[in-house]
Amino acid sequence: MDPRTRRFAEYAAEERGQTVARVAALAGVIAAVVLIAIVLFGGPGGYEVSAYFENAGQLVRGNQVQVGGHVIGEVSDVELTDSSQAKVTLKLDDDELTPLHRGTTATIRATSLSGIANRYVSLQPGPNNRAEIADGGRIGADETSAPVDLDQLFDTFDPKTRRALQRIIQGSATYYTGKSEQANESLLYLPATLSTTAELTSEVALDDKVFERFVVDTASVVNTIAERQTDLASLVGNANATARAIGGQSAALDRALALLPSTLRKANTTFVNLRGTLDDLDVLVDASKPATKDLAPFLRRLRPLVADARPTVSDLRRTIRLPGPGNDLIDLIAKMPRLASLTSSDFPRAVRTLDRAQPVVEYARAYTPDLVGWFKDYGQSAGSYDANGHFAKISPLLGALHYNGTELVPLAPGSNRMSDLATGQTRRCPGSAAPRPPDGSAPYPVEDCDPAVVPPGS
Numbered sequence: 001m002d003p004r005t006r007r008f009a010e011y012a013a014e015e016r017g018q019t020v021a022r023v024a025a026l027a028g029v030i031a032a033v034v035l036i037a038i039v040l041f042g043g044p045g046g047y048e049v050s051a052y053f054e055n056a057g058q059l060v061r062g063n064q065v066q067v068g069g070h071v072i073g074e075v076s077d078v079e080l081t082d083s084s085q086a087k088v089t090l091k092l093d094d095d096e097l098t099p100l101h102r103g104t105t106a107t108i109r110a111t112s113l114s115g116i117a118n119r120y121v122s123l124q125p126g127p128n129n130r131a132e133i134a135d136g137g138r139i140g141a142d143e144t145s146a147p148v149d150l151d152q153l154f155d156t157f158d159p160k161t162r163r164a165l166q167r168i169i170q171g172s173a174t175y176y177t178g179k180s181e182q183a184n185e186s187l188l189y190l191p192a193t194l195s196t197t198a199e200l201t202s203e204v205a206l207d208d209k210v211f212e213r214f215v216v217d218t219a220s221v222v223n224t225i226a227e228r229q230t231d232l233a234s235l236v237g238n239a240n241a242t243a244r245a246i247g248g249q250s251a252a253l254d255r256a257l258a259l260l261p262s263t264l265r266k267a268n269t270t271f272v273n274l275r276g277t278l279d280d281l282d283v284l285v286d287a288s289k290p291a292t293k294d295l296a297p298f299l300r301r302l303r304p305l306v307a308d309a310r311p312t313v314s315d316l317r318r319t320i321r322l323p324g325p326g327n328d329l330i331d332l333i334a335k336m337p338r339l340a341s342l343t344s345s346d347f348p349r350a351v352r353t354l355d356r357a358q359p360v361v362e363y364a365r366a367y368t369p370d371l372v373g374w375f376k377d378y379g380q381s382a383g384s385y386d387a388n389g390h391f392a393k394i395s396p397l398l399g400a401l402h403y404n405g406t407e408l409v410p411l412a413p414g415s416n417r418m419s420d421l422a423t424g425q426t427r428r429c430p431g432s433a434a435p436r437p438p439d440g441s442a443p444y445p446v447e448d449c450d451p452a453v454v455p456p457g458s
Contacts, residue, residue: 046093047098047099048090048135049100049138050088050136051087051139051144052085052086052138052144053086053146054146056086057108057110058119059078059088061074061075063121065090065120065121065123066120067097067122070094072093072097072098074090075088076091088121100126100139101127101129101130101131103126103143104125104126104143105124105126106122106124106144106145107124107144108146108147366444367430369430373433429444429445429450430443432451434455
């Protein structure tokens, strides 16, 4: 064989041997990669189960599957079924917890209140005495639950409420701008606050009956307030108007607050003295206690009077205030200053006249019954009338007897009876024209009268 040809054949054989070696090495690398992939990505032998949810709750492939906070697998697939349910395939790698048993429940939970793809599936394994769920089995929708997303909550609000919530969030951001350090310091007290709240709640729950009665009474109060929502709305509106009125008087309110410290200092002395007054008042209260036993019967008897007085009070109310100008007591009082200016010269003269007439009135007042009796008796004497009108029959009537100091004796026939008129009784006291009454109320002694001057026989 030609040497050149022999070298070429040897070179070709060497090349074929190297090619076979490279192919064998490449096959070994591919086998190693496949083995590693099977180990890392759960090749044949993994346990899978499908959980059906009404809502996938933003689950994505690769989300964790946990039991009691321990990761045991991941979500391998999420798809929509023909019945509009979410079919979530769970691939579990924990041999101690698989296979699952009937009664296992699955819940989609969130690692925070907001965010995307921050969900995981939490499993609550069923009891071991129940039947096993086979590989590729299912957890029904009646044994699963999905969280309520914030978006679903916000969708329940009307546009006005959502805008108000946005303003609250924006206002909170403005409020905490530049105050993050203070906010962090305040959060240091949050655990103590929560623990104190827990202790308070436990103390409240110690007496179940009292707490239940409190809840029931609170519900009754809330129901009562709800029934009076119109009045409550009016109350809130009036309170708002009152607050605006107070705000409009800010200057006066500022002055009042400036005067308040001195007023409180002066009131302090008053309150100190009041303490001693209250001690003295205890004596009065103790002395009044025996009389209070008669107070209840008195108030019961007073009740009909109060009921009967309602029309009077109503009339008095209309007298004090009545719609319209110049027709009630308030309008009269408002005109008093003008009346005072008009009577400033007349009233002093009237007062002087009354002062001068007072002695005459005081003297004549005692003779008022005698004067009224005379008018009455005189009117009776002229009570007769005929076709010509009223007429009076007047004739002097003198007694036929004479009182000699001890007894009444007949007068002699033809004696001058007119002499009986001249008795000299010019100092009669009021009420002495009639016999003395048994109670001795007449005659009424006044200045410059003689109580001994009385009719004969008195």
